[in-house]
Amino acid sequence: xxxxxxxxxxxxxxxxxxILGTTQAQAADSHSRDQADIARSVDASIEQLAMEISxxxxxxxxxxxxxxxxxxxxAHQHNSPKYGEHYRxxxxxxxxxxxxxxxEVNGDIPEQFQHSVFATPGHSYQAWIRxxxxxxxxxxxxxxxxxxxxxxxxxxxxxxIAPELGxxxxxxxxxxxxxxxxxxxxxxxxxxxxxxxxxxxAKLDRKGWFINLWPPRLHLKEMFRxxxxxxxxxxxxxxxxxxxxxxxxLGDTTVKFSSRPCPAADYTTSVDKTADDFLTRQxxxxxxxxxxxxxxxxxxxPADASEKEMPLDDATVIWDEDAAPFVPVARIHIxxxxxxxxxxxxxxxxxxxxxxxxxxxxxxVGSLNRARRLVYHAVSEFRHHQNSAPVREPANWCVPGADExxxxxxxxxxxxxxxxxPRCFDGFFRPLDGSAASSQCTGDYGEILAERDAGY
Ligand code: HEM
Numbered sequence: 329x330x331x332x333x334x335x336x337x338x339x340x341x342x343x344x345x346x347i348l349g350t351t352q353a354q355a356a357d358s359h360s361r362d363q364a365d366i367a368r369s370v371d372a373s374i375e376q377l378a379m380e381i382s383x384x385x386x387x388x389x390x391x392x393x394x395x396x397x398x399x400x401x402x403a404h405q406h407n408s409p410k411y412g413e414h415y416r417x418x419x420x421x422x423x424x425x426x427x428x429x430x431x432e433v434n435g436d437i438p439e440q441f442q443h444s445v446f447a448t449p450g451h452s453y454q455a456w457i458r459x460x461x462x463x464x465x466x467x468x469x470x471x472x473x474x475x476x477x478x479x480x481x482x483x484x485x486x487x488x489i490a491p492e493l494g495x496x497x498x499x500x501x502x503x504x505x506x507x508x509x510x511x512x513x514x515x516x517x518x519x520x521x522x523x524x525x526x527x528x529x530a531k532l533d534r535k536g537w538f539i540n541l542w543p544p545r546l547h548l549k550e551m552f553r554x555x556x557x558x559x560x561x562x563x564x565x566x567x568x569x570x571x572x573x574x575x576x577x578l579g580d581t582t583v584k585f586s587s588r589p590c591p592a593a594d595y596t597t598s599v600d601k602t603a604d605d606f607l608t609r610q611x612x613x614x615x616x617x618x619x620x621x622x623x624x625x626x627x628x629x630p631a632d633a634s635e636k637e638m639p640l641d642d643a644t645v646i647w648d649e650d651a652a653p654f655v656p657v658a659r660i661h662i663x664x665x666x667x668x669x670x671x672x673x674x675x676x677x678x679x680x681x682x683x684x685x686x687x688x689x690x691x692x693v694g695s696l697n698r699a700r701r702l703v704y705h706a707v708s709e710f711r712h713h714q715n716s717a718p719v720r721e722p723a724n725w726c727v728p729g730a731d732e733x734x735x736x737x738x739x740x741x742x743x744x745x746x747x748x749x750p751r752c753f754d755g756f757f758r759p760l761d762g763s764a765a766s767s768q769c770t771g772d773y774g775e776i777l778a779e780r781d782a783g784y
Pocket of ligand 1: 392396417418420475476477507571573696703708
């Protein structure tokens with residue numbers, strides 16, 4: 329090799345190092361620009377929304393949003409293109425189905441709860457429910473994971489509590505969201521723990537915050553809660569009980585909420601449980617001709633409850649149900665329906681849930697909930713922006729771009745006869761006066777009805 333040639337690998341190495349160095353410097357540069365943007369927009373929101381937040385809490389929120397964005401990027405590399413090119417939620421990334429539902433306030437709802445969407449006993453709302461798996465990665469449904477149930481009530485009435493969430497397509501589209509998972513307690517006490525934990529998660533380090541040799545760290549109770557959360561394997565999302573985990577203020581009462589399958593509900597089906605999407609298939613099978621139902625319940629915190637027994641800002645503590653029993657206040661009916669079409673799945677991905685979307689005397693409580701007002705909004709805007717998708721609030725049960733026309737029956741598997749029924753007589757019928765029977769149908773009556781029903 330000539331002298332010039334011996335230097336070549338060295339020069340290439342230098343060049344590569346320079347390029348890599350520049351790329352790293354550029355990446356670091358754009359990262360710090362992102363950080364500055366996030367911090368600026370958090371400060372603007374805190375000021376605009378007149379939120380009472382300490383500087384430490386503000387820093388934790390900024391950090392949580394930075395981590396959420398990083399998680400979204402890291403997860404995108406894992407999820408895409410195998411599960412689609414689009415950016416997903418950084419939590420609860422995989423939907424197992426978005427279903428049409430009705431949310432009917434009980435006629436006998438106690439007076440202390442008659443506020444916000446519960447103001448009118450017997451009132452019924454159309455709703456959308458997004459069932460999900462909790463992980464940031466899209467995983468087979470059989471893998472242990474938290475399971476989410478996010479309910480969006482359509483056409484709520486009253487003063488909007490977080491107008492910045494917007495996204496309305498029509499002035500009628502004022503909605504209220506109830507966001508729950510199938511464990512009663514969270515794996516972080518408050519926003520400070522959460523923000524630190526997320527920094528680990530953004531590096532796909534799932535254990536680092538809970539247990540670590542150096543620096544030494546052991547968060548035993550939280551580790552147990554995290555284990556409970558991620559180890560849940562289920563048969564169908566329709567048979568789980570879901571919890572808000574965090575408290576809310578309704579009128580003068582502080583409550584947690586939960587939805588539980590109606591008594592005697594049985595959704596056993598024979599779907600192959602090894603399929604990656606068996607939970608979706610299971611629900612599709614159940615709802616092909618059957619329906620499902622949940623009781624929606626509130627757990628009022630007694631006025632004399634201690635901060636230790638029923639804390640307002642420690643989400644790892646389960647409020648004792650003997651001291652504060654859950655009270656059923658509404659019913660969620662899920663009618664027979666088909667929900668697996670492509671347009672509906674896209675609609676489902678583009679929905680935005682936020683614990684602060686609500687009306688009237690309703691207020692999420694505690695530092696985690698305060699952070700969620702900004703974090704959910706920021707994450708939703710980020711993924712909609714990345715996907716060039718419009719941020720829209722649904723006003724009804726119609727799915728934009730679906731094959732079926734937008735009628736109240738869209739997507740439902742409900743076969744109701746048209747009215748008036750056709751006048752059909754079989755060949756033996758003779759009116760008493762001997763006149764001719766003017767049947768509106770030809771052929772066999774049973775066949776005609778079957779044919780007509782198949783048309784729905
Ligand atoms: C402790 C109570 C919590 C519950 C019950 C809960 C439950 C859920 C559920 C069910 C979803 C999916 C929503 C959907 O289907 O669109 C979700 C999404 C999300 N959660 Fe939570 N979560 C909790 C706490 C938190 C906290 C404390 C944060 C951060 C401060 C957080 C950050 C997020 C984010 C960023 C999303 C994605 C939002 C979007 O892109 O639209 N969660 N959560």
